Amino acid sequence: MSGATAPLVLEIATEDQMHTFGVRLGSLLIEGDLVSLNGPLGAGKTTLTRGIGEGLEAQGNVSSPTFLIARTHPTASGTPFHHIDAYRLSSPAELDDLDIDFARSISVIEWGKGFAEGLSESLLTIDIERDLETDLRTLSLQGQGRFANVAEFFGEH
Ligand SMILES: Nc1ncnc2c1ncn2[C@@H]1O[C@H](COP(=O)(O)OP(=O)(O)OP(=O)(O)O)[C@@H](O)[C@H]1O
Numbered sequence: 086m087s088g089a090t091a092p093l094v095l096e097i098a099t100e101d102q103m104h105t106f107g108v109r110l111g112s113l114l115i116e117g118d119l120v121s122l123n124g125p126l127g128a129g130k131t132t133l134t135r136g137i138g139e140g141l142e143a144q145g146n147v148s149s150p151t152f153l154i155a156r157t158h159p160t161a162s163g164t165p166f167h168h169i170d171a172y173r174l175s176s177p178a179e180l181d182d183l184d185i186d187f188a189r190s191i192s193v194i195e196w197g198k199g200f201a202e203g204l205s206e207s208l209l210t211i212d213i214e215r216d217l218e219t220d221l222r223t224l225s226l227q228g229q230g231r232f233a234n235v236a237e238f239f240g241e242h
């Protein structure tokens with residue numbers, strides 16, 4: 086991605102830390118922001134999303150939607166929060182069918198790679214690696230739009 090800086094790498098040792106980072110991130114998100122979460126089963130994508138929902142003061146339970154592809158939560162600011170799980174989607178066209186207005190909402194897509202690109206000018210991609218022995222999660226963050234300089238974004242907030 087042109088203009089993007091090197092990824093910001095964060096080490097997250099526990100589920101609580103993952104949640105807390107999500108709360109911080111959620112409190113920084115604004116209309117038009119899209120977060121793409123990637124990483125294997127159990128990486129912590131939903132844990133992070135639950136924190137983001139708390140940071141947004143989203144109503145309702147943010148959970149791993151087993152049968153739903155997407156769930157929309159009202160938030161304190163009035164901007165809707167869409168939590169999407171692309172695991173069962175086979176093509177971006179299926180995401181199109183959901184008719185989500187990404188410019189007028191805040192969205193998180195679990196398994197976003199291959200789906201999130203091009204949906205919003207303001208995209209934060211978080212890749213999560215999982216160490217099976219230590220539970221340590223290594224997050225690599227990269228973005229475009231207001232997340233292009235991701236280290237500065239998190240450093241200044
Ligand atoms: N450092 C950590 N960060 C996040 N979760 C952790 C950590 N260490 C252990 N865990 C555990 O890993 C699991 C993460 O589950 P979670 O549902 O958030 O993952 P997921 O990436 O959404 O998985 P899926 O792809 O199945 O939806 C939880 O059971 C949590 O307790």
Ligand SMILES: [Mg+2]
Nearest residue numbers: 130131149195
């Ligand atoms: Mg999940």
